[in-house]
Amino acid sequence: MKKARLHKNNKPVTPxxxxxxxxxxxxxxxxxxxxxxxxxxxxxSRWYRETVLSHILKVMEEDYPTLFNENEMRR
Numbered sequence: 449m450k451k452a453r454l455h456k457n458n459k460p461v462t463p464x465x466x467x468x469x470x471x472x473x474x475x476x477x478x479x480x481x482x483x484x485x486x487x488x489x490x491x492x493s494r495w496y497r498e499t500v501l502s503h504i505l506k507v508m509e510e511d512y513p514t515l516f517n518e519n520e521m522r523r
Contacts, residue, residue, distance in 0.1 A: 472480065489495045514521075 483489075484492060484495065
């Protein structure tokens with residue numbers, strides 16, 4: 449008896465309706481193409497989205513207000 453395959457639903461819970469467009473120069477485009485080829489990334493849109501959002505979340509986490517400032521925490 450064949451086991452039924454479970455397929456993960458790749459559709460996002462909330463649809464993406466906001467379009468973002470930007471342009472690259474030739475050198476930037478070559479760098480991105482080289483990176484995508486080297487790391488065998490087939491979904492360029494997802495890569496751009498994950499790269500940008502991970503950077504944003506990282507910066508927001510670092511800038512999050514704390515109870516004490518940096519100098520007080522180092523004492």
